[in-house]
Amino acid sequence: MPKDGGIGASTKRREDIRFLTGTGQYTDDINLRGQAHVAFLRSDVAHGRIKGIDTQAAAAMPGVVRIFTGADFEGIGGLPCGWQVTDRQGNPMQEPGHPVLAQGKVRHVGDPIAAVVAETREQARDAVEAIEVDIEELPAVVDMKAALAEGAPKVHDDLSSNLCYDWGFVEENKAAVEEAFAKAAHVTTLELVNNRLIANPMEPRVAVGDFAPHSGDSTLYTTSQNPHVIRLLMGAFVLGIPEHKLRVVAPDVGGGFGSKIFHYAEEAFCTFAAKQLKRPVKWTSSRAEAFMSDAHGRDHVTKIELALDAENNFTALRTETHANMGAYLSTFAPSVPTWLHGTLMAGNYKTPLIYVNVKAVFTNTVPVDAYRGAGRPEATYQLERVIDKAARELGVDPIALRRQNFVTEFPYATPVAVEYDTGDYVATMDKLEQIADLAGFEKRLAESKARGKLRGLGVNCYIEACGIAPSNLVGQLGARAGLYESATVRVNATGGLVVMTGSHSHGQGHETSFPQVVADMIGIDANMVEIEHGDTDKAPMGMGTYGSRSLAVGGSAIVRATEKIIAKAKKIAAHIMEASADDIELKDGRFTVAGTDKSLAWGDVTLAAYVPHNYPLEELEPGLEETAFYDPSNFTYPAGAYACEVEVDPETGKVTIESFAAADDFGNIVNPMIVSGQVHGGLAQGIGQALLEGCVYDENGQLLTGSYMDYAMPRAADVPFYSVDHSCQTPCTHNPLGVKGCGEAGAIGSPPAVVNAVVDALQRAGHTGVTHIDMPLSPSRVWSAMQG
């Protein structure tokens, strides 16, 4: 039984009190004295040349402070890209500029052209309407293959084509893979689309820039998952402000799912304008703006081929993917279809030979970047769909085919450059069969049939790579950042602790789960530990929260800093009790000299650190504060097996999720309640992708899904009660907590389960020609598939 408030306890979240009572502080709740408001004029065409901007009438409107255009940003850096991919020939990717406000051309609907700063939001919006822009509309490229065609209009005139990179992985394996395909007993081929999505955290983005003329210091309040990263990127590459003159604060953040990792133009604009105008400048995105300016996700078009031998062993895998980058390279965009996707193509299986080809393409659409799972859902979806198709073609049970090909010995080096430290895919599949009651499926099938509904079962596995690391490896792969995390633990004289972490919660409950770890290590009440995050002036450095890394990387840094605290506190205790530090034991918040009844309370020692009257001053500095940077030696590899049962209405094609079960292995777990919640949320997003969500552009690059009228978000009535289990635990071998990460699993593992289930339902009903339907599986798509 875990100790209340310690590791393993479903401790109730302390942050809930403020969120439940309307006393949270989100960025839009910040209003600074004298603040002005910004409204952006955004392009309403996908591609065009700016021939002139007339701001005269707008500038004379009531309340207008100043109007900025691209010309104001001449000589100032553009938004940087944080990852450089190298192509098959060893050349760097094509990397276009990304100005804060458009210069010369607009490249997607929503590209910001001008910004009005006015006394009120309404005045700024009014003045935007009065700006006259003369744009010569140019032909737009939207479809990726058309964008690569000879003579296609170029998104960036200064690049040789719309191809960002042509990446091959592992290039050296290409010939061997071809050979394996030539020898295969069976080859299954599947072409599919991983639909473009919009993250849609419920809190729209907000930026408030501030400037202190007396000190020359700039501050940016922003809706960010990683304020330190924004400080570095914006300060060093865009505005030229050194870190010590720039503070970035992300207070309570209302969801992100990846879309709040990236450095956006509006953040740089508000920081810049505040300095120019010497007053605070605030921008709050409308949802309409969010649809056309938040980075989108997914948008891969893939052909995957699986080769099997006569015994149904997987012998090789080959994929060709076109990945949409949109009009500019968002912060981590190039890494998503490459290192976060190609390295996952082995999945849970011992396929010996794999070759992945990805062509990343510029189009006149919003930039595409990481969205919950980022590359890993795309890998999982194609792999788990092609395995299902292969099983059907071979007439074998899809679960048996998976089991036969599972990796069973660890550590396991995949042919796509990663080494799985631990896992037990048989155990998670066994658990799934139990919690999903797969044995009872036939009975439920008959019941559905009696109701006139088509029932289907879809099962799949997934593997994930979390906590992307280590820094020296990712540097070789093109990352322009380190991927460690830092923590400072400050112990106060009276024994309470403040933990300052570079991880930043946007809903994950760090303020509750991180103290559970620290309290457990010391043996004190978790309420004695406070978490500070989201402010570059507090934590020393941070890489933030994404890629399911907070506990595995950020938590490990906290462990390391706490270990240093304990080591020093033991020396202090040893001095006071006149013993050797090696003989001091810390348990339940008391220091004891081993084998004696001599002991000191935690608070006695912390007080001595700050009132060092009886203290080893010749050996130790007073005070009790330690910092640690933790750089993981490997990714972590959560994995699991998911099952979905659907009913399809044969008259309308409407799909309902009848049940969804998820058996995950996340290694050790600190707060099971929070972990389950993370899985639930991921499942809803994956089900949303599979059934409801899809971002649509027309052939001219107009965004047709620009509001919640057209972009279908999952609502309470669209999803079932999920059955989730994380009792299969193979602890990570290389981080001190043995944890793996759980934030993205649900979104990674669920789309193939849903699609496998719908195809199964149709197949069982005699629609044997239906081997695939592209997501989202809307009633019209499913109905059309049934019509042949």
Added chain:
Amino acid sequence: MADKIHLKMTVNGQPVETLAEPRELLIHVLRERLDITGPHIGCETTHCGACTVDLDGKSVKSCTVFAAQADGAEITTVEGIGSPDKLHVLQEMFREHHGLQCGFCTPGMITRAWRLLQENPTPSEEEIRFGMAGNLCRCTGYQNIVKAIMAAATEMNAAKEAAE
């Protein structure tokens, strides 16, 4: 710009008055003129429900109500339902069942669920899912929101029975 109008309303039991432009939305007046920042703005188009408040006994999306339409109205926001010192049972159950993560949709969820349980004190799971369909949550997958509302209904009915 039209002249400002003088509005009087009761918010969370307190009489308040303010000036506002005729085009100002209720959510903007609440958040920016009255400093009631519990209700949030998630979409400005009535779809997400983050701005849900209770207006004269009905759940409304305050992003699509002109402040002028609320003149003389009685409004309850999440701040009027419970406080950090004294959580309402709905708020307690949301915490108990982990019915929130980032918290941004939560004030709207609580305010809507509070009205839902007055409209229907014994809702089924399906009635809760449809009764909450106007409120989007991107974090929780809704499971624990539904469970929290079911648990709150049970608690509230038991308390009512005990009082009778």
